[in-house]
Amino acid sequence: MIDVLPPTQPYLRPQYPVSTERLLLRPLSAHDVEAIHAYRSRPEVCRYVxxxxxxxxxxxxxxxxxxxxxxxxxxxxxxxxxxxxxETDELIGDVVLFWHSREHASGELGYVFNPDFGGRGFATEAASAVLRLGFEELGLHRIVARLDERNEASAQLARRLGMRQEARLVQNELFKGQWSTELDFAMLADEWSARRTA
Structure with a gap:
């Protein structure tokens, strides 16, 4: 039998900026419009989101x-x-934590990055910080990432984070005029803890 633990607190109020080895995570502001537009306006970035x-x-x-x-x-x-x-104060992407259910202590991770800054581990570093916020500060039990199977870079990121693929939903959604196959990845709080202490 699995013990059921309530979330450690009923809210998430991070201290900003949230720092990692090379990055700062902070709320978006009007000063970020140009930097966000530099990647969210690109068709190749938006293809699978x-x-x-x-x-x-x-x-x-x-x-x-x-x-x-x-x-x-x-x-x-x-x-x-x-x-x-x-080091440079350049905004290179954005990450999101959705809080789906208080009762089930569940959430979802999302991320969008400027491909000009790809291949350097920034997305992994930032997404890992969001998992930490979800598990350690909000007290979530389970966090998922749902993505289009054709988005191999996103699937590789989920795997690097230690999320396990739980489902492959074949042609489950008509997405931007084509049938899309969804991959569902997930991590539990105890799996996060085990990775942190390994």
Whole structure:
């Protein structure tokens, strides 16, 4: 029998910036519009994610509303953080933690990065920081990542994080005019702890 533990706290209020070895994670602001537009406007970046290439106007709109959140206080909310290289102060992507259920202590990880900064481990480093926030500060039991099977770079990132593939949903969704096969990855809090202490 598995012990059921409640979340350690009913909210997430990180101390900003959230620092990693090379990166700073912080809430997005109006000053980030150009840097975000540099990657979220690119068709190749948006190909396998649930949005189309974004205009500066749409990015500004998002920042003034849903992306401006700096804490999670209720299930159903999402915390989107800009990822900045500490040494250069360049914003190179954004990561998101969705809080799906308080009762089930479940969440979801998402990430979008500027491909100009790929191949250096920045996405892995930033996504790992989000897992830490979810498990260690919000007290989640389970975090998932759902992605299009054709997005091999995203699947490799989930595997590098230590998330295990739990499902392959064949042609489960009509996505941008084509049938998409979804891969579902997941990690549990005790798996996160084991990786941290290994």
């Amino acid at each position: 649930p949005f189309e290439p974004m205009t500066r106007e749409l990015i500004s709109e998002r920042i003034s509303s849903s992306w401006a959140r700096s804490e999670l206080t209720e299930e159903g909310q999402a915390l989107t953080l800009g990822v900045v290289i500490a």
